[in-house]
Structure formats: structure tokens, C-alpha cells
Amino acid sequence: MTAKQTVANRDRLSNDMDAVTYRPEEQITYHKRGATWVAVSGYRGDQIFYRKSNLACGGTRWNTVEFQYPIAAKQQMDETVTRIAHGMTEYYDQCESAAQ
Numbered sequence: 883m884t885a886k887q888t889v890a891n892r893d894r895l896s897n898d899m900d901a902v903t904y905r906p907e908e909q910i911t912y913h914k915r916g917a918t919w920v921a922v923s924g925y926r927g928d929q930i931f932y933r934k935s936n937l938a939c940g941g942t943r944w945n946t947v948e949f950q951y952p953i954a955a956k957q958q959m960d961e962t963v964t965r966i967a968h969g970m971t972e973y974y975d976q977c978e979s980a981a982q
Contacts, residue, residue, distance in 0.1 A: 883966075884948045890937060898944060902935045918974070921967060930956055932963050936970045939977035945970060 891898050899920040903913060908931065911924040918941070923932040930953055935946040947966060951959050 884946075886946050887938065888944050888946065890942055890944050892941065895937075899935070902933060902944070902946065919971070925953075926950065928953060930959075932967070934967045934970060936973065938973050938975070940975060943977070945973055 899915055902920050903910070903922045905926075907926060909925045910922055913922045914920070918937040919935060921932075921934040923930065925931070929950050931948065931950045933946065933948040935944045937943070938945040947970065949959065949963055
């Protein structure tokens with residue numbers, strides 16, 4: 883799992899969401915967006931990936947998590963990925979001292 887926080891471009895949130903969504907060599911099988919979040923998953927080679935970004939720090943930064951794991955581990959990982967993804971909405975007011 884990778885987690886990071888980056889600066890949000892408040893005038894171009896759609897562009898920020900596109901940057902989270904689309905990556906070379908990924909086959910997207912799930913993609914949803916809301917006004918303050920984006921989630922995407924699918925296949926990267928023989929691995930499953932899941933990425934989600936939520937606005938944080940009053941809408942000025944993105945909290946992003948990404949998982950990558952073997953297809954054979956899907957059933958084992960589903961509950962963990964779902965719990966973490968749903969819990970991300972609790973951090974809208976979270977602000978790190980410096981975004982990357």
C-alpha cells in the first residue's frame with residue numbers, strides 16, 4: 883500500500899482526478915467520481931490495483947491511497963481495501979505540515 887498527500891488544484895479538480903485515474907498500461911474495470919473524491923481499480927499486468935483520492939485539508943490537498951496485489955489475493959484483500967477506502971472520508975479536515 884502507498885499513501886500520500888498532494889496539493890489540490892482547486893481551479894482544476896477534474897484534471898487532478900484524471901491524473902489519479904488514468905495511468906499507462908492499466909486496464910480499468912471500476913471508476914467512480916464524486917465532487918470531492920475519485921476511485922479507480924482494475925488490472926496492471928497480472929496484478930490488481932485500487933487507487934482512491936479524497937480532498938483533505940479543507941479541499942486544498944488530496945489524500946491518496948493505492949494498493950497493488952496479486953489477482954489470487956483479491957478475496958483476501960477486498961474487505962481491507964473497502965474499509966480503508968470508506969474511512970478516507972473522515973479526513974477532510976486533516977492537514978499535514980507540508981504536502982508533497
